[in-house]
Amino acid sequence: MDSVIEDVRVRKILDSRGNSTLEVDILTWNGFGRAAAPSGASTGTREVVSFPEGGVDRVLSEVEDVISSELIGMDAEDLEDIDLVLKEIDGTDNYSAIGGNTAVAVSMAVAKAAAASYNLPLYRFLGGNFINEIPYPLGNVMNGGAHAGVHAPDIQEFLVIPTGASNISEAVFANAAVSKKLKELIQNKDSRFTGGKGDEGGWIPNITNVAALEIQSQACEEVGDELGISIKPGLDMAASELWDSDKERYVYAQDNVSKDTGEQIEFVKDIIETYGMFYVEDPFDESDFDGFTQLNSIVGDKCLICGDDIFVTNKDILAEGIEKKAANALIIKPNQIGSLSETYATVKLAKTNDIIPVVSHRSGETTDETIAHLSVAFSAPFIKTGALGGERIAKLNELIRIEEELSNPTMAKWD
Ligand SMILES: C=C(OP(=O)(O)O)C(=O)O
Numbered sequence: 558m559d560s561v562i563e564d565v566r567v568r569k570i571l572d573s574r575g576n577s578t579l580e581v582d583i584l585t586w587n588g589f590g591r592a593a594a595p596s597g598a599s600t601g602t603r604e605v606v607s608f609p610e611g612g613v614d615r616v617l618s619e620v621e622d623v624i625s626s627e628l629i630g631m632d633a634e635d636l637e638d639i640d641l642v643l644k645e646i647d648g649t650d651n652y653s654a655i656g657g658n659t660a661v662a663v664s665m666a667v668a669k670a671a672a673a674s675y676n677l678p679l680y681r682f683l684g685g686n687f688i689n690e691i692p693y694p695l696g697n698v699m700n701g702g703a704h705a706g707v708h709a710p711d712i713q714e715f716l717v718i719p720t721g722a723s724n725i726s727e728a729v730f731a732n733a734a735v736s737k738k739l740k741e742l743i744q745n746k747d748s749r750f751t752g753g754k755g756d757e758g759g760w761i762p763n764i765t766n767v768a769a770l771e772i773q774s775q776a777c778e779e780v781g782d783e784l785g786i787s788i789k790p791g792l793d794m795a796a797s798e799l800w801d802s803d804k805e806r807y808v809y810a811q812d813n814v815s816k817d818t819g820e821q822i823e824f825v826k827d828i829i830e831t832y833g834m835f836y837v838e839d840p841f842d843e844s845d846f847d848g849f850t851q852l853n854s855i856v857g858d859k860c861l862i863c864g865d866d867i868f869v870t871n872k873d874i875l876a877e878g879i880e881k882k883a884a885n886a887l888i889i890k891p892n893q894i895g896s897l898s899e900t901y902a903t904v905k906l907a908k909t910n911d912i913i914p915v916v917s918h919r920s921g922e923t924t925d926e927t928i929a930h931l932s933v934a935f936s937a938p939f940i941k942t943g944a945l946g947g948e949r950i951a952k953l954n955e956l957i958r959i960e961e962e963l964s965n966p967t968m969a970k971w972d
């Protein structure tokens with residue numbers, strides 16, 4: 558009774574790129590939940606469709622009423638049933654009728670309303686009483702590729718992971734300190750640097766990929782020494798954006814070179830070994846399972862090889878990746894697959910096969926903090942949600958609050 562849905566409201570709001578996105582409010586008899594959908598720039602081709610033709614306005618004019626009339630009277634606690642109803646209303650296999658972003662915002666708002674109906678925070682409602690692990694934050698400190706300008710490095714994300722942090726507060730401030738240190742190091746190297754930032758709040762330097770790798774590891778070491786904790790570098794190469802399918806080569810425009818899959822394997826392996834990379838995401842095109850499998854077999858024992866565009870949070874594609882031993886980690890972005898129950902199914906499959914889930918933001922974000930709760934509820938060892946920027950710190954600060962609420966919090970374990 559407490560969690561019976563009484564009203565559904567959908568509105569158009571701004572995202573961090575100034576584009577429109579959706580925010581959904583769900584009112585129950587005794588609760589309220591609000592969630593907003595993010596959007597990607599370097600999207601996987603097998604992600605669900607974000608919005609129907611006509612975008613957010615079409616959802617408001619044609620979809621909102623259908624969803625509210627179906628959902629009002631249902632129990633918000635019945636998350637799977639509600640997600641099935643959304644799928645039925647959509648009637649396609651990729652949410653192209655109502656939009657995956659519509660489905661995910663409704664699905665997350667319903668879960669939050671259900672939790673609130675019983676006066677529980679979302680992480681507790683979804684994760685149960687025994688969860689107590691806080692994920693390590695992967696902070697994006699330099700931006701390149703599709704998240705930056707033409708003179709930036711080709712590699713999309715230069716990440717830092719404070720693996721030696723003993724609590725979330727120490728972890729997020731360590732990432733912020735690396736970001737500040739990097740600003741100084743970039744200023745010394747790049748006379749054209751104006752302090753510009755990319756989509757995810759990392760600096761945009763006008764330097765080569767190798768120069769960026771050098772200062773990334775220097776910043777990790779110097780700040781790690783100052784704080785007395787281990788801080789490791791990581792990358793999202795977003796290599797689908799580098800892949801030229803006509804030439805069948807990875808094109809590095811900044812360095813004016815291109816590489817076939819074999820050369821790319823060698824290149825990434827060398828980067829991992831030279832810079833002690835802890836984490837490399839999407840080192841190959843989304844269709845290059847073979848490249849992933851080869852790299853994972855060579856360096857998977859010392860580095861997380863994480864699939865994003867290749868798996869798109871899709872359980873069936875992940876199953877293929879598990880079969881081929883293509884990766885030892887995967888990105889979890891709820892709006893790649895469209896609902897919370899489908900997201901959870903993928904997390905469950907990953908965990909039962911020792912694939913590490915990394916809950917992630919998108920490059921276009923809002924101040925919605927739901928993924929902070931999901932990362933704790935899923936006991937995901939990592940969350941990728943930027944280092945600085947209003948929409949990024951919304952999640953990081955929520956993790957600080959969650960840690961404060963837990964009776965026996967501990968940083969997550971990954972091995
Ligand atoms: C967050 C990412 O970018 P986008 O949201 O643009 O896909 C990513 O590629 O991991």
Ligand SMILES: [Mg+2]
Pocket residue numbers: 793795838839865866888
């Ligand atoms: Mg990625």
